[in-house]
Amino acid sequence: MSFDGFEEIASTLIQANHVKQALQAVNKQQKMYKTLLSQRQLPKEGFSDQQIESLLSFFASMDTNNYENHIGIGEREGRVFSKLVEKRHFYLSHGIGRSGELTSNQPKAAGSSIILQLCNYLVNHAIQLAGCKNVKKSIVVPMCTGMTLALCLRSLANSLEQPNKKYVIWPRIDQQSVLKSIDTAGFTPIVIENVLNEDGSIEANLQSIESKIQQVGAENILCVLSTTSCFAPRVPDDVFEIGKICFKYGIGQVVNNAYGVQSKIIMERINKTIASSKSTITCFVQSTDKNFMVPVGGAVVSSGSDITFIDKVSKIYAGRASMTPILDLFITLLSMGKDGWEKLLAEREVLFQHFVSEIESKLTNTQSKFSLIRGSLQRNQISFALSIDLPKEEALKVGVSLFYRNCTGPRVVLKGSSKTVLPHLSFVGYGSHTDSYPHHYITLACAIGIEKEEIESFLTLLNKV
Template sequence: MNSENFTLSEKMVPASYVRQASEARRGHEQLIRRLLEQGKCPAEGWSEATVELFLNELAVMDSNNFLGNCGMGEREGRVASDIVARRHYRLIHGIGRSGDIAAVQPKAAGSSLLNKLTNSLALDVLKMAGARSAKSCFVVPMATGMSLTLCFLTLRQRRPDARYVIWPRIDQKSCFKAMVTAGFVPVVVENVLEGDELRTDVEAAERQICRLGAENVLCVHSTTSCFAPRVPDRLEELAVLCAKYDLPHIVNNAYGVQSSKCMHLIQEGARVGRVDAFVQSLDKNFLVPVGGAIIAGFDEAFVEEISKTYPGRASASPSLDLLVTLLTLGAGGYKKLLSDRKEMFALLTEELKKLACAHGERLLHTPHNPISLGWCRWTRSRPSAGTRFAGSCRTPTPTRAPTSTRRPPWASPARTWRCASNGWTSASRRCGRRRMRLKVARRRRAHFHIQKVPKSRNLQIELPLYSSAAKARPNDCSRPSSVDGRVASRTKVPSDNNTQ
């Protein structure tokens, strides 16, 4: 409805009512106009009516929704199911063209506008989260692992002779497979234990670069978001290292947008050294379905080069989901989510500390990890600082108590673990565990009712249907003994000592 149509409506509806409707419509249009002018996330979230009005306006701009349109090519946006069409708001053409995922489509002005707006809002949110110097970004319809692969393949064009990727170890398959899928050899740099934290060994990374030769190294692949006791990499030091040897630096920031600490590390790394691109997941940071990621960087030309590496067009679903979410939340709503997450993390930390103390255990002290906590299930003596581990975490071995530590005479030094309070486990606790094991064993035996019979007959054992032992019955156990159970037979009757 435009102004002309509202004027014509006054012939059938009182003018005062039409003016009210026109003013209400103008309120929606002003929000859309401000979005198109600024290209930033609105301060306050939109209503569902405004969001749907905007999406419908975008949809009618695509050629597949033109009145009287009859598409005859292979890319005409034809959809057989109306349910599928409604699910995508009839934005069927997708985004990008064969040569560039960020290019404009001649037949889909609405979908192209949606793509440009989503990328603009995503950049605004990344700056708001902490990466204030980010120059460009784009939404790609792939998860974090494949998005990292796309970055590595782009760097191959710049460094065709490079084969290796320097990678401070993080035990997540997608990170490792991203490098292998791109055809490169990961050079794993093991972490160092500092207190309870596993931290980056920057000196070891530099030794690997010198050993392999900087010209043979594609990039340094670092990580911000990880699980305790692993903590984010020393991004600033790695960025300085990359600038020193003129190496690209790709950051896996899968969970990091929700953490101001992770975003600050990326910002500072770009300020003091070199960060070429950082990748973050849509579902983990923006509460949308799985299947999308944001590739961002501090060099607009390099980010554009990555977008041109993507082959063919792409699905608009991740871009549509992110656009709708950001318009619904607004900048204020997203900031509130970030603030609430930080408060909940602090609360979770305090409560887990209390729970660990109540059970004689210990919560790992990992202050450099702002998104994950580690629980020391068995309290054992800690290795000395500087110990080098092959994996993300390693269980310390039990040790004897020092001679200066007093312990009860019943405490076996070879089988007693050191507690969080630096004391010894009590005998009552160990006896309680032994009694619990005996109770469990009795309950398991209670499932079986064994009847002693003469040797000339088979031993009949009733196994309830719900018993786990029914799955492990002998092969000749096939005849049902009753409605409630099955019959297991044996050719030999055990002696009286073994019969229960």
């Protein structure tokens, strides 16, 4: 609390020198808030919890549901029955945007609207710091990555106004959400089978992408939906080379960058594509929880070449939006600060090399049913895989055994498995991104926030399964 004459009045209650000293601390905090509002970047050092709560309390006081003597005669007035729920949301209950646009200012929620705009600036800065300096604009969408991709596909189609564009070229990646996003948006996926290399790595077939565009006709294709973050031994799609093909034929490239923000290699590749005059990226989408360590529920849409596309995505969102994923990310980014964010990114890169090195050492020095699949290591530096030299039933038990020892995350992929993802689309070898991978294998990930102790504990467990 600070107002004109505060120092003078407070000095009648306690000693003036104590008031003056206290106000210096208050003014320092107010200066931090002013810098945040004006510069709209991650603070160099993270804010304390008290500083964040103070800021949120101030913004909450700007929302009408917290006005003194407020009279609400509408169907949506920010009323919250449970005091526990109200506290959980820091008294911010109106949500964000308006029914016609995600980022529109909400007249009943000036404070929440400011938080939204600030969060969009902060996450854009975080993506720049991660290696994509050419990103120009980002928005946080309160939906999962797959649903956000569907929103982007629909936005691209609406902006082109070419109803004959019914197809999305999709280099195979055995994750259901992306295929479902294409289907949800009303398009038909054209699956491009991958190349299985001699070193065990799997990558998108660029020649097949171009051949399929020629075969189907660019006038009938909305975009290529490429993927940068994937389970080894699949490697990230080469978005630069795919972007060159898209540029050549005048179609878009939407990138599923689900957990790619934490990888310097991936972000620099996206950055290179944005900067090129001969390649293209319409937008790239990333998960909030996988990259920024917040609860599940949000995604970030970013663009560097066509920032108006971000506005189109915002305008296609139907209805008032939940504030929760935005608030979670806003608090987290303020808490991390620039130094904390860069430290987490650097630590993850170091731990990936440590994890691989320790795995190599353990497998080399002991007889093991596992072998490191080395082919994907240089291009996929988030995930890596170990082949499993066991019969199918025994290989499957490896994952079960790890799970029941409180180890989550590893995935056992069995060769020859089949799965129907959509009613009209089935895959052989599902999980391995190709029809005929020669081994059963287990995938591991070194994701942001992992600790060295977790790696050591996993290595100990690996000897027991």
